[in-house]
Amino acid sequence: xxxxxxxxxxxxxxxxxxxxxxxxxxxxxxxxxxxxxxxxxxxxxxxxxxxxxxxxxxxxxxxxxxxxxxxxxxxxxxxxxxxxxxxxxxxxxxxxxxxxxxxxxxxxxxxxxxxxxxxxxxxxxxxxxxxxxxxxxxxxxxxxxxxxxxxxxxxxxxxxxxxxxxxxxxxxxxxxxxxxxxxxxxxxxxxxxxxxxxxxxxxxxxxxxxxxxxxxxxxxxxxxxxxxxxxxxxxxxxxxxxxxxxxxxxxxxxxxxxxxxxxxxxxxxxxxxxxxxxxxxxxxxxxxxxxxxxxxxxxxxxxxxxxxxxxxxxxxxxxxxxxxxxxxxxxxxxxxxxxxxxxxxxxxxxxxxxxxxxxxxxxxxxxxxxxxxxxxxxxxxxxxxxxxxxx
Numbered sequence: 001x002x003x004x005x006x007x008x009x010x011x012x013x014x015x016x017x018x019x020x021x022x023x024x025x026x027x028x029x030x031x032x033x034x035x036x037x038x039x040x041x042x043x044x045x046x047x048x049x050x051x052x053x054x055x056x057x058x059x060x061x062x063x064x065x066x067x068x069x070x071x072x073x074x075x076x077x078x079x080x081x082x083x084x085x086x087x088x089x090x091x092x093x094x095x096x097x098x099x100x101x102x103x104x105x106x107x108x109x110x111x112x113x114x115x116x117x118x119x120x121x122x123x124x125x126x127x128x129x130x131x132x133x134x135x136x137x138x139x140x141x142x143x144x145x146x147x148x149x150x151x152x153x154x155x156x157x158x159x160x161x162x163x164x165x166x167x168x169x170x171x172x173x174x175x176x177x178x179x180x181x182x183x184x185x186x187x188x189x190x191x192x193x194x195x196x197x198x199x200x201x202x203x204x205x206x207x208x209x210x211x212x213x214x215x216x217x218x219x220x221x222x223x224x225x226x227x228x229x230x231x232x233x234x235x236x237x238x239x240x241x242x243x244x245x246x247x248x249x250x251x252x253x254x255x256x257x258x259x260x261x262x263x264x265x266x267x268x269x270x271x272x273x274x275x276x277x278x279x280x281x282x283x284x285x286x287x288x289x290x291x292x293x294x295x296x297x298x299x300x301x302x303x304x305x306x307x308x309x310x311x312x313x314x315x316x317x318x319x320x321x322x323x324x325x326x327x328x329x330x331x332x333x334x335x336x337x338x339x340x341x342x343x344x345x346x347x348x349x350x351x352x353x354x355x356x357x358x359x360x361x362x363x364x365x366x367x368x369x370x371x372x373x374x375x376x377x378x379x380x381x382x383x384x385x386x387x388x389x390x391x
Contacts, residue, residue, distance in 0.1 A: 009262030012232060015215060015239045017050070018153025018182035020080050020108060024048035024257045025239030026228070027185065027217060029157075030055050030084040030110070033299070034247065037073050038284035042277070043246065046267070047253030050082055055112050058087030058096035072105055073288075080107035084157070086115065087139065088125045088381045094142035101150040111143055111181075113158040113172065116191040122362035124381050127159040127191035130168040133371050135381070137175050144180040153182035157219070157241070160203050162361050163192035166368060169203060173211045185217035185241050191361040195244070195354050204235040217241050223350050225252070225259035225266065244353030248306025250277065268343035271311050275334040278307050282330055297325055310347030312338055 015025035026049035028035060033054070040051040053071055060068035074081040083106040087093040093111075100106045113136070115126030130136045143154045156176040161167035173184045186207050188199040199220025208216045218231045219241035228240045246252045251267035258265045269277070281303065285296035304321040317333065324330045364380060373381075 011260045022050045026256045027241040029241045029243035038288040042250040043253045046251045047257035052082040055084045055086050058092045061096040082108040084110040086112040090138040090142040094146050097143045097146040101152050110155045114187050118362040124364045130172040140179040155183040156181045157185040159187050160190045170210050183215040187219040194359050208236045225255040247353045271341040272339040310344040
């Protein structure tokens with residue numbers, strides 16, 4: 001979209017993250033196995049924003065594993081290039097950030113303190129890490145220190161805390177601000193909430209009151225442009241972070257751009273439009289996987305239900321699309337859809353992606369006993385530097 005809105009019609013001004021100016025104050029949340037370069041290109045073609053790559057572990061980056069290098073790949077025309085890094089060891093985090101900035105591989109680095117996945121949290125990472133205040137501070141400090149000489153901003157994405165009895169977001173937000181983070185983003189759920197229930201937008205408002213010198217971004221339950229506008233109105237946040245709401249809906253970023261520019265236009269794709277997007281997404285995935293069509297199309301299977309939500313597609317055809325392995329087969333199946341079907345309205349809207357139920361967070365033994373780091377725990381934390389991904 002190329003329109004230039006009058007400043008008077010804008011809902012929010014452009015988002016400033018350090019030296020970066022993002023005209024549309026919208027961020028694509030990193031999602032494992034989803035926000036690769038192929039999907040980011042689709043989203044960028046529909047609307048403006050900051051598009052963050054999948055989470056990558058600091059150890060994998062330092063070791064330059066093949067998959068970590070694929071994760072941080074950006075198309076030549078993708079600007080700014082945004083990478084999210086996860087880790088629990090400040091030294092390894094520092095080394096990974098130094099590699100990214102010295103080799104000019106990123107224009108923006110986000111730090112993951114929001115992942116609720118047990119294989120991350122049981123090692124002390126993701127959403128449970130801010131409970132250890134000094135460790136959180138040291139990680140943010142190391143990342144900012146390494147990125148600062150190259151004028152690359154570092155931001156922090158986090159959750160409210162471990163559970164309602166162990167909230168960390170206000171202290172973590174203020175600490176990130178003091179340590180030089182360029183923005184903080186809050187997924188307004190705890191680790192225990194996982195992806196269930198309703199996001200607590202009031203927590204975003206409280207964080208906005210606590211953090212005053214850098215942007216505060218809100219995340220959670222943005223399924224439509226109207227949701228984004230409501231979050232801004234209710235919380236005063238400086239921009240929004242969109243995750244599951246764009247799964248199977250890259251055109252949501254066009255809706256968001258229009259909404260923040262004060263315009264009413266919204267995408268209402270017919271099934272023919274959706275089928276064309278699925279096929280284009282698949283072609284981009286083949287390119288992303290260096291021509292490995294089988295891997296690319298298999299990776300597309302999980303996207304099918306998201307794309308087709310609400311459209312009149314029979315169960316057998318849905319099952320076939322969920323088992324597709326080649327572009328030829330995909331083309332044939334897409335051509336057999338009732339392509340003249342119009343946008344189904346409310347049936348295509350609303351929640352999508354994983355939701356589930358609240359879960360007891362998996363933490364290292366003794367994690368909740370103190371907010372300090374013991375020597376024994378410090379040694380065990382280094383085991384958390386695994387090649388895992390989640391958001």
